[in-house]
Amino acid sequence: MNEMAEAMAIVAPRILEESAYVFSEPLDGPDEPSDDWRPVGVQLRWEGPSNGAMRIWADPALLPVLAANMLGIEEDDPVCASKGLDAIKETLNMIVGNCLTEAWGPGPVFHLNIPETVAPELFGDDRAEGIWQAIEGRPVLFWCGT
């Protein structure tokens, strides 16, 4: 699983830039959100030579930004609000697919499940182990585990 965590740190910023034209940078400890932060969480599980899951916890305000950039429309377009969750799920899908190749090479076949939203209760444990990034100035936590 360490391979996937390392791959995640490399691949996630690239996918975000290529798919949604947003740039990410490491978020330092003092800038991490407080305990009352209420992020949106999405998860994707995979099976194969390695089984695991990746989760993204994102500030809700980031979701319409991703949708707008992926669709090529303005952020204030009502479509962005309705497509934001789908946009971050598909972003996660692209990150996981590319991370698996980065970590395991092009040979192994993995089965990727459908991305899903996750219960907010999981965030507490994830924040201790995940990687914080700032995307468009908004906090995002990437977590990878089993």
Added chain:
Amino acid sequence: MGYTVLVVDDSETIRGALLKAFKMAKLPMEEVVQAGDGQEALAVLKDKWVDMVLTDINMPNMGGVELLAAMKADPNFKDIPVAVVSTEGSQTRMATLKEAGISGYLRKPCRPEEIRDLLHSVLGEWA
């Protein structure tokens, strides 16, 4: 006049992003038809002729591999080119899909020029 393409993906955002890419690549699109999974795609194909199908692999109800198999088994659809647009990068999986008859493969996220090159290679450049 131009290409008529069926885009099959369970993500509305990805379908929209592909529509955006068609425009950015200045591809001559007659019509882009959409389906959310393989079952919907087969229903669309029964009513509408398309030049090509672009499909994701992992989708609910019926995925891209099953869609490809169903099309190749149907005399009405077996000659329609199918290309896969997926996050998966396994060469083993791609070899299997090529044996099953795909006409091309693009990995998400893909650039407009990659989509243009795929359509040109499969369908030819629109004169």
